[in-house]
Amino acid sequence: MAARRILQLGDPLLRVVSRPCPDLAYAERVLADLRDTLHEFQRAHSFGRGISAVQIGEPVRIIYVECERRPYHLVDPAWEWQSAETFEVWDDCFSFPNLxxxxxxxxxxxxxxxEADGTPGAVEATGALSELLQHEMDHLDGVxxxxxAEGQDALATREEWERRYRQPLQ
Ligand SMILES: [Zn+2]
Structure with a gap:
């Protein structure tokens, strides 16, 4: 178990479609590293709630999320449903933390x-957890x-964003 280097924007591996998890022992190892990597990132950057395995160089369908005071260990997650209703939100990513x-x-x-032990699980989410899951699920498909980004003003450096926006759009 160890914090790992996080792949940065420009690394072609971030564009790969991750493969299904080969076995649960592997999932357990990767999830432990994802947790440690998330915690180290939080210490360094004071934000961060989720990370996908591809971001530490393991292009396998595994996601680790901490949201609403609990961890989620997601092995081979698959969408069941997404609402037609949408909202706008400012997003950030460990792989480009200043954007x-x-x-x-x-x-x-x-x-x-x-789950990491093979137990089937399901999660229904709105708000912060919903957008976070969509962000991490995108990573598994190289997105x-x-x-x-929607429109010419959809990108901002973190510094400029803090100056201008602060509060996420709803
Ligand atoms: Zn990300």
Missing amino acids: MVRVRRAVAVRLRYR LAIDR
């Missing part, structure tokens, strides 16, 4: 997954928040 991107996300989502 803010305004994107449009579904208000509510539901997905199925396996980045910048791909979803």
Whole structure:
């Protein structure tokens, strides 16, 4: 278990479609590293709630999220449903921590997954967890928040964003 280097924008591996998880021992190791990497990132940057395995160089369908005071260990997650209703939100990413991107996300989502021990799980989410899950699920398909930027004013450096916006759009 260790914090790992986070791949940065420009690394072609971030554009790969991740493969299904080969076995649960592997999932457990990767999830432990994702947790440690998330915590180190939080210490260094004072933000960050989710990370996908591809971001530490493991292009496998595994996501680790901490939101609303609990961790989520998502192995082979798959969408069941996303609401037609959407909202705009400023998004950020461990792989380009100084860039803010305004994107449009579904208000509510539901997905199925396996826990690290193989138990089937499901999560329904709105708000912060919903947008976070959509961001991380995108990573598994090689999609980045910048791909979803809408309009000429949808990108901002973090410094400029803090000066201008502060509060996320709803
Ligand atoms: Zn990201």
